[in-house]
Amino acid sequence: MTAVLAVLEQRDGALRKVSHEVVTGARRLADAGSGTVEALVLGGGTVSGADQLGRFGADRVTTATHAALGRYTPEGYTRVVVERVRARQYDAVVFPASATGRDLAPRVAARLGVPLAADVTDLGIEGGAIWATRPVYAGKALLKVKLLARPALLSLRPNVFTPVERPRAAAAETAKVDVPERGGRVVVREIKAAAAGALDVAEAPIVVSGGRGLKEPANFRLLEELARAFGGKAAVGASRAVVDAGWRPHADQVGQTGKTVSPTLYVAVGISGAIQHLAGMRTSKVIVAINRDKDAPIFKVADYGIVGDLFEIVPRLTEEIRKLHA
Amino acid sequence: MKIAVCIKRVADSETRVKIAADGKALDEAGVKFVLNPYDEFAVEEALRRKEQAGSGEVVVVALGPAAAQETIRAALAMGVDRGVLLQVDRIPADGLVVAQALAAELKDGGYDLILCGKMAIDDYNHQVGPMVAELLGLPCVTSIAHLELQGNTGVAEREVEGGIEVCEFPLPAVLTTDKGLNEPRYPALKGIMAAKKKPLDIKPTALAVGGLEVLAMTPPPDRKDGRIVGEGVAAIPELLRLLREEAKVL
Numbered sequence: 001m002t003a004v005l006a007v008l009e010q011r012d013g014a015l016r017k018v019s020h021e022v023v024t025g026a027r028r029l030a031d032a033g034s035g036t037v038e039a040l041v042l043g044g045g046t047v048s049g050a051d052q053l054g055r056f057g058a059d060r061v062t063t064a065t066h067a068a069l070g071r072y073t074p075e076g077y078t079r080v081v082v083e084r085v086r087a088r089q090y091d092a093v094v095f096p097a098s099a100t101g102r103d104l105a106p107r108v109a110a111r112l113g114v115p116l117a118a119d120v121t122d123l124g125i126e127g128g129a130i131w132a133t134r135p136v137y138a139g140k141a142l143l144k145v146k147l148l149a150r151p152a153l154l155s156l157r158p159n160v161f162t163p164v165e166r167p168r169a170a171a172a173e174t175a176k177v178d179v180p181e182r183g184g185r186v187v188v189r190e191i192k193a194a195a196a197g198a199l200d201v202a203e204a205p206i207v208v209s210g211g212r213g214l215k216e217p218a219n220f221r222l223l224e225e226l227a228r229a230f231g232g233k234a235a236v237g238a239s240r241a242v243v244d245a246g247w248r249p250h251a252d253q254v255g256q257t258g259k260t261v262s263p264t265l266y267v268a269v270g271i272s273g274a275i276q277h278l279a280g281m282r283t284s285k286v287i288v289a290i291n292r293d294k295d296a297p298i299f300k301v302a303d304y305g306i307v308g309d310l311f312e313i314v315p316r317l318t319e320e321i322r323k324l325h326a
Numbered sequence: 327m328k329i330a331v332c333i334k335r336v337a338d339s340e341t342r343v344k345i346a347a348d349g350k351a352l353d354e355a356g357v358k359f360v361l362n363p364y365d366e367f368a369v370e371e372a373l374r375r376k377e378q379a380g381s382g383e384v385v386v387v388a389l390g391p392a393a394a395q396e397t398i399r400a401a402l403a404m405g406v407d408r409g410v411l412l413q414v415d416r417i418p419a420d421g422l423v424v425a426q427a428l429a430a431e432l433k434d435g436g437y438d439l440i441l442c443g444k445m446a447i448d449d450y451n452h453q454v455g456p457m458v459a460e461l462l463g464l465p466c467v468t469s470i471a472h473l474e475l476q477g478n479t480g481v482a483e484r485e486v487e488g489g490i491e492v493c494e495f496p497l498p499a500v501l502t503t504d505k506g507l508n509e510p511r512y513p514a515l516k517g518i519m520a521a522k523k524k525p526l527d528i529k530p531t532a533l534a535v536g537g538l539e540v541l542a543m544t545p546p547p548d549r550k551d552g553r554i555v556g557e558g559v560a561a562i563p564e565l566l567r568l569l570r571e572e573a574k575v576l
Contacts, residue, residue, distance in 0.1 A: 016487075072491075074456075074465075074466060074467075075465070078460075097452075098486075098487060099469065099484070099485065099486040099487055099491075100486065102452045102453075102468065102469070103456060103468045103469075105453070106421070106452070106453035106454075106455075106456040106457045106460075107456050107457070107459070107460045107466075109421075109422055109453070109457065110422060110425060110456070110457040110459075110460035110461055111460055113422070114422070114537055115420045115421070115422050115423075115536060115537040115538040116421065116422070116451075116453055117538065118421075118450065118451050118452050118453055119450055119452065131541065134450070135450065135546070136448060136449050136450055136543070137337070137341070137343050137352070137447070137448055137450075138339075138447065138450065139546055140341075140342075140343040140545075140546065141343045141345065141352070141543050141544065141545060141546065142543070142544050142545075142546055143419065143449075143540060143542075143543050144540075144541040144542045144543075144544070145419060145538050145539060145540055145541060146538070146539040146541055147537065147538060148537040148538065148539060149537030184465070185465040185495060185496055186465045186466065186467055186493050186494070186495045187493065187494045187495075188491050188492065188493050189481070189492045189493065189494050190491075190492045191486065191489045191490065191491050191492070192483075192489055192490040192492065193488065193489045194488050194489050194490075198488055199487075199488070200487035200488055202487070203487055243505075249506075250471065250504070250505045250506035251485050251506075253505070255339075256339040256447050257339055257363050257364075257447060257505065258505070260450075264575050265569070265573075265575045265576075274340075275339075275340055275342065276339040276340060282546060282549065283546070285573075285575065286569070286573045286575050287549075287552070288565065288569070289552075294554065299552060299554065300552065301549050301552065302552040303549070303550065303552045303553075303573065304552065304553065304555050304565055304568055304569070304573075305552060305553065305554045305555060306554070306555055306556060306557070306558070306561045306562070306565060307554055307556075307557045307558075308557050308558035308559070308561070309558065312558060312559050313558065313559055313561075313562065316559045316562055317562055317565075320562055320563075320566055321566075321576075324566075324576060
């Protein structure tokens with residue numbers, strides 16, 4: 001019996017998509033050990049979607065509600081998760097490897113004195129031991145590790161564990177919460193929202209990325225239009241060269257010194273394909289490349305390539321995609 | 327202001343990864359090693375804070391093999407005052423073991439700030455900084471791209487999906503640095519010469535066993551051979567057909 005705790009993520013009182021991925025990953029681990037999944041939701045009030053988690057395979061949904069937990073606070077959240085883990089015997093605790101999960105999971109690991117396998121893309125149980133595979137060197141290699149301590153802590157890379165419906169009749173439980181009124185010494189004063197509807201390249205199901213082939217920053221307008229044509233499912237990424245040149249924000253950089261992404265569809269436009277860029281996007285499910293140089297390295301990893309002038313191809317492609325979504 | 331920066335020697339991002347004979351690690355033959363790029367932002371920030379304060383000390387601490395002395399010298403050449411090498415044969419895969427060794431070294435240092443890169447570009451662990459903070463009982467903000475300090479309070483900005491979190495924290499604190507925080511300086515020749523004479527304390531370090539065992543390092547699965555669908559706008563209908571019918575992503 002493998003008991004798995006899935007630590008979920010909400011923003012503004014709604015579960016984030018990555019939470020369903022975490023329940024799905026936790027379910028897979030629990031099933032490998034004929035065990036159970038408990039989902040833990042921390043929030044300032046009712047979190048919408050929490051009562052639906054049985055659909056994705058949660059046997060139990062525990063909510064921890066407190067005014068100080070509405071927004072993520074490192075110390076408040078760490079305390080609640082650690083207390084829950086200490087109160088029960090879990091074999092594994094699973095987090096999302098999101099901005100919040102990457103902050104929270106290491107703190108919980110240090111507090112419990114157990115290791116953390118971060119950014120996991122595959123997991124399972126072999127001979128009673130929990131193992132995890134995680135990309136290293138930005139995906140140029142995969143490291144398979146065995147977690148010897150209990151509970152085993154894992155954070156899951158976004159977009160890898162596609163949510164599957166595994167209906168269970170989930171029991172609901174309310175956890176006791178004991179956190180200071182302010183949530184801790186570090187206080188999140190505000191969250192400055194990015195442009196409305198903007199998706200993060202690490203989480204978007206579709207990424208349209210541009211490189212030096214775009215010639216100047218203003219031409220990224222073409223990629224923004226293409227991304228919009230996908231109907232709110234696409235984010236715009238960038239190569240290191242154009243980020244270093246100041247054309248695009250750091251947050252958009254895909255590659256070994258930026259973000260490693262695994263979208264369903266990655267469209268590389270005017271990107272030649274430096275090794276550190278390829279490392280960051282090679283786990284995409286489908287890669288399309290548009291480049292004028294037929295010998296560009298990007299075509300070696302692209303499933304589908306079009307050789308030619310991006311300034312002619314991209315606007316036409318945008319038009320066609322728009323028609324599909326009309 | 328007394329600032330410690332945790333740094334790491336890593337394989338350069340242009341490295342083509344070959345796997346060592348034991349099937350569990352990088353084959354280091356012919357690999358160029360550098361100061362982890364995210365740690366450069368931490369070193370630069372520490373130097374700027376000391377320069378602004380007009381006094382203080384910046385110390386780098388690295389856990390690594392003897393060859394990591396070079397990495398420490400690179401930081402000393404940027405202007406860091408002194409270095410400490412926690413010398414081990416091999417950097418463990420378990421980030422908590424690394425954090426425990428660093429925390430033991432930093433514990434009684436009386437630092438106002440401890441800075442780390444948000445992650446290392448080799449193991450992508452993203453965890454040593456916040457673990458050090460927990461072990462030392464210090465407040466911590468991770469992945470910061472903007473920092474303001476006033477007296478004993480700091481305000482840092484960190485990127486989260488779809489926005490920027492603005493965090494307030496008291497000093498002393500641990501911060502991990504992201505790209506965008508600053509533009510690291512290149513060491514001047516004078517700095518490189520001076521670095522040779524700066525103190526570098528080498529401490530042989532015994533590590534805890536840890537709870538993470540490496541089973542295997544493998545190359546990523548090969549991608550299916552791609553194909554050029556065609557040239558120019560004429561290829562668009564076929565591309566869309568393939569994305570719809572073959573790849574089923576549209």
